[in-house]
Amino acid sequence: MKIWIINGPNLNLLGTREPDVYGTETLDDINRRIQDYLIKNGHIYEFFQSNSEGMLIDKIQDAYEENVSGIVINPAAYTHYSYAIHDAIKAVSIPTVEVHLSAIHSREAFRKESVIAPACAGQISGFGSTGYVLGIQALETLLSEEHLT
Numbered sequence: 001m002k003i004w005i006i007n008g009p010n011l012n013l014l015g016t017r018e019p020d021v022y023g024t025e026t027l028d029d030i031n032r033r034i035q036d037y038l039i040k041n042g043h044i045y046e047f048f049q050s051n052s053e054g055m056l057i058d059k060i061q062d063a064y065e066e067n068v069s070g071i072v073i074n075p076a077a078y079t080h081y082s083y084a085i086h087d088a089i090k091a092v093s094i095p096t097v098e099v100h101l102s103a104i105h106s107r108e109a110f111r112k113e114s115v116i117a118p119a120c121a122g123q124i125s126g127f128g129s130t131g132y133v134l135g136i137q138a139l140e141t142l143l144s145e146e147h148l149t
Contacts, residue, residue, distance in 0.1 A: 004072070006071060006072070007048065007073075012049055014030065033129055034136070057085060070143060072139065073098055079116050096120045098116050099123070
């Protein structure tokens with residue numbers, strides 16, 4: 001399977017950004033962990049991070065052109081208001097899992113609503129970097145079930 005991991009704004013600052021909320025792993029640390037899993041399971045993959053909503057949308061659209069099997073996305077702050085990212089995910093019809101490092105439903109009121117989640121196959125939050133691997137595993141299950149039907 002070809003799986004893309006897409007990360008939104010400020011995730012490039014992981015490791016120093018609010019370590020009490022997001023932990024001390026850097027995005028590179030997290031990507032290495034994810035990469036180990038992807039390689040072990042024979043997946044083709046790409047990592048992408050941007051602080052720009054437009055670049056994230058372009059990347060999601062590129063996934064369609066590149067015949068990507070599934071996307072794991074952490075839209076970060078765009079989770080709560082980017083109908084444009086929601087629409088891009090819907091437009092490409094690629095199975096997508098939304099992930100968050102923190103338990104967004106246990107945080108500030110504005111963080112509890114995701115406008116992205118309804119466009120996704122599911123959402124995983126609160127498991128730190130393990131959430132990315134759980135998201136990939138969810139895609140593996142979803143995509144293998146699609147092949148069985």
